[in-house]
Amino acid sequence: xxxxxxxxxxxxxLLFSLLTIMxxxxxxxxxxxxxxxxxAANPSAADNAPTTSTGAMSAAATSAAATSAAxxxxxxxxxxxxxxxxxxVAAASAGPTSKPAPTLxxxxxxxxxxxxxxxxxxxxLTGANGNIIRTLVNKYNSSQSKYYVEAIQQPDYDATIxxxxxxxxxxxxxxxxxxxxxxxxxMIDTKRILPVQNFIDQEKxxxxxxxxxxxxxxxxxGGKLYSMPFNSSAPVMYYDRNAFKEVGLDPEKKIWTYDExxxxxxxxxxxxxxxxxxxxxxxxxxxSWIFEQELATQSALFADPTNGRESRATKVVFNNDAGAKWLxxxxxxxxQGIGRNIGRDSGTTNxxxxxxxxVKGDAAITFNSIAALRGYINGAKxxxxxxVGVAYLPRPAGAKGGVIIGGASLWIxxxxxxxxxxxxxxxxxxxxxxxxQASWSSNTGYxxxxxxxxxxxxxxxxxxxxxxxxxxxxxxRATEATFPTQGAVFGTFLQTRLAxxxxxxxxxxxxxxxxxxxxxxxxxKSNDALDEYNSTQK
Amino acid sequence: xxxxxxxxxxARGNSQLQVVVAGGAAIAKKSKREWQExxxxxxxxxxxxxxxxxxxxxxxxxxxWLSLFVTTPQGATARFNGISYYSRIFNLDGSGRSEYLKxxxxxxxxxxxxxxxxxxxxxxxxxxxTLKVRAIGFFRTVFTSSIAISVASASVIWALIYSxxxxxxxxxxxxxxxxxxxxxxxSGTALLxxxxxxxWTALGFNFIVTLAGIQAIPQELYExxxxxxxxxxxxxxxxxxxxxxxxxxxxxxxxxxxxxxxFTQFNVLxxxxxxxxxxxxxxxxxxxxxxxxxxxxxxxxxxxxLFLILLLLTFVQYRVLDRRxxxx
Numbered sequence: 006x007x008x009x010x011x012x013x014x015x016x017x018x019l020l021f022s023l024l025t026i027m028x029x030x031x032x033x034x035x036x037x038x039x040x041x042x043x044x045a046a047n048p049s050a051a052d053n054a055p056t057t058s059t060g061a062m063s064a065a066a067t068s069a070a071a072t073s074a075a076x077x078x079x080x081x082x083x084x085x086x087x088x089x090x091x092x093x094v095a096a097a098s099a100g101p102t103s104k105p106a107p108t109l110x111x112x113x114x115x116x117x118x119x120x121x122x123x124x125x126x127x128x129x130l131t132g133a134n135g136n137i138i139r140t141l142v143n144k145y146n147s148s149q150s151k152y153y154v155e156a157i158q159q160p161d162y163d164a165t166i167x168x169x170x171x172x173x174x175x176x177x178x179x180x181x182x183x184x185x186x187x188x189x190x191x192m193i194d195t196k197r198i199l200p201v202q203n204f205i206d207q208e209k210x211x212x213x214x215x216x217x218x219x220x221x222x223x224x225x226x227g228g229k230l231y232s233m234p235f236n237s238s239a240p241v242m243y244y245d246r247n248a249f250k251e252v253g254l255d256p257e258k259k260i261w262t263y264d265e266x267x268x269x270x271x272x273x274x275x276x277x278x279x280x281x282x283x284x285x286x287x288x289x290x291x292x293s294w295i296f297e298q299e300l301a302t303q304s305a306l307f308a309d310p311t312n313g314r315e316s317r318a319t320k321v322v323f324n325n326d327a328g329a330k331w332l333x334x335x336x337x338x339x340x341q342g343i344g345r346n347i348g349r350d351s352g353t354t355n356x357x358x359x360x361x362x363x364v365k366g367d368a369a370i371t372f373n374s375i376a377a378l379r380g381y382i383n384g385a386k387x388x389x390x391x392x393v394g395v396a397y398l399p400r401p402a403g404a405k406g407g408v409i410i411g412g413a414s415l416w417i418x419x420x421x422x423x424x425x426x427x428x429x430x431x432x433x434x435x436x437x438x439x440x441x442q443a444s445w446s447s448n449t450g451y452x453x454x455x456x457x458x459x460x461x462x463x464x465x466x467x468x469x470x471x472x473x474x475x476x477x478x479x480x481x482r483a484t485e486a487t488f489p490t491q492g493a494v495f496g497t498f499l500q501t502r503l504a505x506x507x508x509x510x511x512x513x514x515x516x517x518x519x520x521x522x523x524x525x526x527x528x529x530k531s532n533d534a535l536d537e538y539n540s541t542q543k
Numbered sequence: 544x545x546x547x548x549x550x551x552x553x554a555r556g557n558s559q560l561q562v563v564v565a566g567g568a569a570i571a572k573k574s575k576r577e578w579q580e581x582x583x584x585x586x587x588x589x590x591x592x593x594x595x596x597x598x599x600x601x602x603x604x605x606x607x608w609l610s611l612f613v614t615t616p617q618g619a620t621a622r623f624n625g626i627s628y629y630s631r632i633f634n635l636d637g638s639g640r641s642e643y644l645k646x647x648x649x650x651x652x653x654x655x656x657x658x659x660x661x662x663x664x665x666x667x668x669x670x671x672x673t674l675k676v677r678a679i680g681f682f683r684t685v686f687t688s689s690i691a692i693s694v695a696s697a698s699v700i701w702a703l704i705y706s707x708x709x710x711x712x713x714x715x716x717x718x719x720x721x722x723x724x725x726x727x728x729x730s731g732t733a734l735l736x737x738x739x740x741x742x743w744t745a746l747g748f749n750f751i752v753t754l755a756g757i758q759a760i761p762q763e764l765y766e767x768x769x770x771x772x773x774x775x776x777x778x779x780x781x782x783x784x785x786x787x788x789x790x791x792x793x794x795x796x797x798x799x800x801x802x803x804x805x806f807t808q809f810n811v812l813x814x815x816x817x818x819x820x821x822x823x824x825x826x827x828x829x830x831x832x833x834x835x836x837x838x839x840x841x842x843x844x845x846x847x848x849l850f851l852i853l854l855l856l857t858f859v860q861y862r863v864l865d866r867r868x869x870x871x
Contacts, residue, residue: 163834163835170616170617170837171617171618174617174618195616195617345724347728348723348724349816351815352728352813352814352815353702353810353812353814354702354725355728358708358725361708496616497836499835500831500835500836503816507820510818510819514819534836534838537613537838538616541613541614541615541616541621542615
C-alpha cells in the first residue's frame with residue numbers, strides 16, 4: 006500500500022508538471038501570437054538595442070518556441086551570419102532585403118542639445134550600413150540646433166514595418182521611418198503618412214526634377230511622391246572578367262540575351278574527370294526580386310491594373326510568359342550542367358553560398374544587387390582569382406524593358422506636433438541633398454538618388470574607383486518609363502515573394518514540370534492573400 | 544517488484560473510489576478552519592494564478608477569438624470569418640490545397656524522428672554512466688553538457704558543420720550522391736539534418752532525467768536480481784527498463800511537445816520553408832502567417848490547431864502508454 010501511494014504521488018507529480026509545462030508552453034506560443042502586436046509596440050529591449058539583427062528572429066522564436074530559447078536566439082542569429090565563413094565575403098552587401106550583418110559596435114549618437122525639438126527616426130539597416138546612418142544622423146544633429154534626430158535601429162526591414170503597423174494602435178509612432186520598397190502600399194494604407202510631395206509643393210522646390218527618374222517613379226503613386234527615396238539599388242549581372250577572357254568571351258559586352266548567355270555559360274563551365282562541376286557557368290539563387298526584374302525587362306506587368314500605380318492593385322499577374330521564360334532559362338542552365346541552383350534566396354545561408362562561389366571563382370556569373378559590388382570586389386581581392394565585371398541583367402532577344410529599383414525610402418508620419426513634422430521634413434530633405442547622397446553612396450554602394458550627387462567630388466572618386474558602378478547607373482537610365490519598370494505596389498508583396506520562390510523551387514526540382522503551372526499556383530495563393538488584405542482596407 | 548498492470552488498475556480504481564468518497568465527506572463536514580485554510584491557500588496561489596491568467600489564459604482565449612476574424616495589418620478585427628480559417632487548414636474548404644495538412648504531417652514526422660532517437664540515445668548514455676569506473680563524473684558532465692547550450696547556439700554550431708564551405712559533411716553528400724551543396728539544401732535530407740541537431744541538443748536534458756530515474760531504482764533490487772541470476776542485459780531488460788517507464792513516459796510526452804514546438808533550429812538552420820517545403824513544420828507555418836504574411840487571424844487559428852493537436856497527442860500518449868508504465 007505504501008508503494009502504491011508513492012507511485013500515485015509520482016504519477017500525480019509527473020502529471021502536474023507535464024500539464025503545467027504543456028499549458029505553459031502551448032499557451033506561450035498561442036499567447037505571443039495574439040499579443041504579438043502589442044508586445045512589439047512596447048519599447049522592448051530588442052527595439053532599442055544598438056546591436057544588430059535581433060528582434061524579428063527573437064520575436065519569432067518567442068511566438069513559436071519555448072520562451073527560454075527565444076532569449077538566447079537573438080544574439081546567436083546574428084552570430085550565424087558572422088560566423089558562417091561564406092557570409093563574411095559579402096556581408097556588406099545590402100540587397101533589397103537586408104540580411105543580418107555582422108555585429109559591429111554601433112556609432113554612439115551625440116546627446117540632445119537643450120531647447121531642440123526631438124525627431125524620432127526608425128531605420129532598418131544593420132551592421133556597417135546602420136553605422137553609416139548613425140554617422141549621418143550625428144552630422145545632421147551637429148549641423149543645426151533646432152531639431153534633434155534620435156535614430157533608433159530596428160532589427161530589419163520586415164520588423165520595422167511590422168512594428169510600425171502594430172504601433173498604430175498605441176499611437177507611439179516615429180516621426181520618420183525607413184521602409185523598404187515593397188512596404189509602400191502598406192505604408193499608404195496606414196493613413197498616418199504625410200506624403201513628402203506636400204512638403205515639396207509647400208516650399209515650391211524643384212527637388213523632384215533632380216531625383217534619379219527611375220527612383221522617383223518608384224515612390225510616386227497616383228502622381229504623388231509619397232516618400233523620399235534614401236537608399237536605392239538595382240539588380241545587375243556579375244561576371245568574372247578573367248574567366249570570360251580565358252574562354253574567349255567579350256569581357257566588355259554589357260547586354261546578354263538568354264541564348265547568348267547559355268552559350269557563354271557552356272564555355273565557362275569546367276568539369277573534372279568524374280563530370281563534377283569545378284566552375285559553373287552560372288550560380289543563382291531562387292530570388293523573387295530578380296524574377297520581378299526579369300518581368301520588367303520584358304515589359305510585363307506584375308500586378309493588375311497598371312502595377313497598382315493608378316489605382317489599387319486587385320490581382321497579381323506574374324504567371325505570364327515573361328515569368329515562365331526566365332524560369333525556363335534557369336532550368337536550362339541546370340539541365341545542361343552549366344549552372345547551379347543554390348536554393349531559395351530567403352534561406353539563411355543560400356545567398357552567402359552564392360556570393361562565396363562567385364568571389365572564389367567557382368562560378369563565373371551570378372545575379373545580385375549592385376549594392377553587393379563592394380563585398381564582391383573585396384572578396385575577389387582576398388581570393389585573388391576574380392576580376393569582377395558588371396553587366397545588365399540578361400533578357401530574351403528583343404526585350405525592351407528595364408530594371409526596377411529596390412531599396413528603401415524615408416516616410417514622414419503625422420505623429421507629433423507641427424514643429425516635429427516640420428523637423429521631420431527638414432531632416433528628410435537634408436538626407437536627399439546631393440552632398441549627403443554622394444557620401445552615402447560612396448560609403449555603401451547604393452545609388453545616389455540625386456542626379457546632382459554625381460557632380461560631388463567624393464562621388465566622382467567613387468566612380469573612378471569602381472567603374473563597374475557606372476554600368477548599373479547606365480542600365481537604370483536606359484530603362485524606359487513604363488508601368489512594368491515602375492514596379493508593382495500592393496499590400497501583400499512579402500508573401501507573394503515567398504510564394505514565387507516556392508514556385509521556382511517546385512519547377513527547378515522538377516516537382517512541377519511546367520513553369521506556368523508552378524507560377525499559376527503561386528499567383529492563386531498570392532491573390533487569396535491580396536483579396537483578404539484588400540478587403541480589410543476601405 | 545513491479546506490480547502487474549491488472550492489479551495496479553484494480554488498486555487504482557479502489558483508491559480513486561476512496562478518494563471520491565473521502566472527498567464527498569470532507570465537503571460535507573468542512574469546518575470553518577478548513578475554509579480558512581482553503582482561503583489562505585488561494586491567497587498563496589494567487590500570484591501564480593494571476594500570472595497564468597494574464598499571460599496564458601487570456602491571450603489564449605484572445606487567440607481563439609481572433610481566429611474567427613479576418614484582421615487588418617494592424618491586428619484589429621476587420622470582419623467575422625467564422626471557421627473558414629480552420630477549414631482552410633484542414634483542407635475542408637474545397638480549394639484542394641493541402642499545404643497546411645502537409646505542414647502538420649511534417650511536424651509529426653519530425654517528432655517521430657526526434658523523440659525515439661533522443662530517448663534511445665539518452666537511455667544508452669545513462670546506462671553507460673551508471674558504470675562504476677574512475678572519473679565517471681567527468682563522463683556524466685560531458686554527456687550533460689548539451690543542456691547548457693541553447694537551441695539557437697547549437698543551431699549556429701551545426702549551421703557551420705553543415706555549411707558547404709566547411710565541407711565537414713561533404714562525405715555524406717558524396718556517399719548518398721546528393722545533388723545539393725549541403726545536407727540542408729536537399730529535400731530528402733534537410734529534415735533529417737535538423738532532427739539530428741535537435742536530438743543532439745535535447746540529449747543533455749534527456750540524459751539527466753534518465754540517469755536520475757535509473758539511480759532512483761533501489762540497489763537491493765539489483766542485488767536480489769543478481770542472486771536470482773539476472774545481471775547485465777537481463778537486469779536492464781527486466782529491471783531497469785520496467786522501473787524506468789514512468790521516466791520514459793515523461794520524456795516521451797515532453798519531447799513530443801517540444802519537437803512539435805521546435806522553431807529556433809529551423810529559423811537558424813533553414814530560414815524558410817526549406818527545400819521543396821520539406822522542413823516547413825507547423826510552427827514555421829504559423830511564424831510565416833504571423834510575421835511574414837501578417838495574417839493575425841489565420842496565425843491564431845493555426846496556433847489553436849497546434850494546441851489541440853498537442854492536447855490530443857498528450858492525452859493519447861497517457862492513455863496508451865500509461866498501461867505499460869510500471870510504478871515501483
